[in-house]
Amino acid sequence: MAFNSSKKLPPGQQKLRLGILVSGRGSNLQALIDASKQNKMAASIAVVISNKADALAVKKAQDAILPTRVLSAVKGESLEDYEKKLIELLKKHHVDLVVLAGFMRLVGKNLLEAYPNRIINIHPSLLPKFPGLKAQKQALEAKATVSGCTVHFVDEGCDSGPIIMQKKVEVLKNDSAETLSERILAEEHQLLPKVIDLIAKNKVKIKGNKVTILD
Ligand code: GRF
Numbered sequence: 001m002a003f004n005s006s007k008k009l010p011p012g013q014q015k016l017r018l019g020i021l022v023s024g025r026g027s028n029l030q031a032l033i034d035a036s037k038q039n040k041m042a043a044s045i046a047v048v049i050s051n052k053a054d055a056l057a058v059k060k061a062q063d064a065i066l067p068t069r070v071l072s073a074v075k076g077e078s079l080e081d082y083e084k085k086l087i088e089l090l091k092k093h094h095v096d097l098v099v100l101a102g103f104m105r106l107v108g109k110n111l112l113e114a115y116p117n118r119i120i121n122i123h124p125s126l127l128p129k130f131p132g133l134k135a136q137k138q139a140l141e142a143k144a145t146v147s148g149c150t151v152h153f154v155d156e157g158c159d160s161g162p163i164i165m166q167k168k169v170e171v172l173k174n175d176s177a178e179t180l181s182e183r184i185l186a187e188e189h190q191l192l193p194k195v196i197d198l199i200a201k202n203k204v205k206i207k208g209n210k211v212t213i214l215d
Contacts, residue, residue: 016200017046019095021086021103026057027185028101028122028192033064035193042200047093049086051105067093079108087114097199100154101192107154117206119154120199122192124184126150126166131159136184137177145171147180149188151195153206162211164204167191 022029035041048061053070061068069089073082090098100121107119125135127150139147148168155161167187171180198204203214
């Protein structure tokens with residue numbers, strides 16, 4: 001499957017257009033902004049969408065003068081209705097690849113069908129170990145000696161989609177959830193732009209559940 005940009009631009013100027021979904025602090029978003037500015041990623045940020053108006057990520061996107069939208073869930077609204085609006089926004093901005101960068105909402109069937117194998121997520125553990133919330137605390141409680149981070153394609157499960165790439169981080173004897181999170185986060189900031197660059201360069205192939213990275 002090819003990940004060519006859907007926006008009509010002259011050949012040579014086409015970049016993969018990212019729709020970045022956020023809910024919180026936005027340090028991964030910032031890493032993507034920096035990588036894009038430094039031309040370390042053959043992709044451009046088409047839109048940043050937050051489900052939280054007061055997320056620090058919103059400020060980071062605005063400071064970088066990126067198209068920024070807040071799409072809060074309305075009380076009682078179904079996931080299906082929320083995603084209808086989300087898909088509309090993503091399409092309006094000609095998004096090719098959806099990047100979940102600390103987006104704290106489940107992804108439903110509609111979004112998955114609108115972007116098949118075109119939604120990726122970053123998670124702070126070596127999946128399939130420690131999916132879900134507080135992955136770093138889970139690693140400490142399990143007395144893991146190594147943890148890390150994973151970028152994977154999103155499917156209907158919780159952090160369960162096909163793994164694209166991982167980076168290991170050693171768990172130190174005196175680690176707290178905070179110190180471990182900090183070291184994992186530093187690796188996340190390298191891994192996410194790297195994977196997006198590979199996708200943009202068509203080097204990530206997925207067949208069924210199997211991901212292959214081309215050299
Ligand atoms: C990161 O640890 C990411 O792996 C997880 O949520 C956190 C988001 O952090 N999915 P930030 O908002 O990018 O700083």
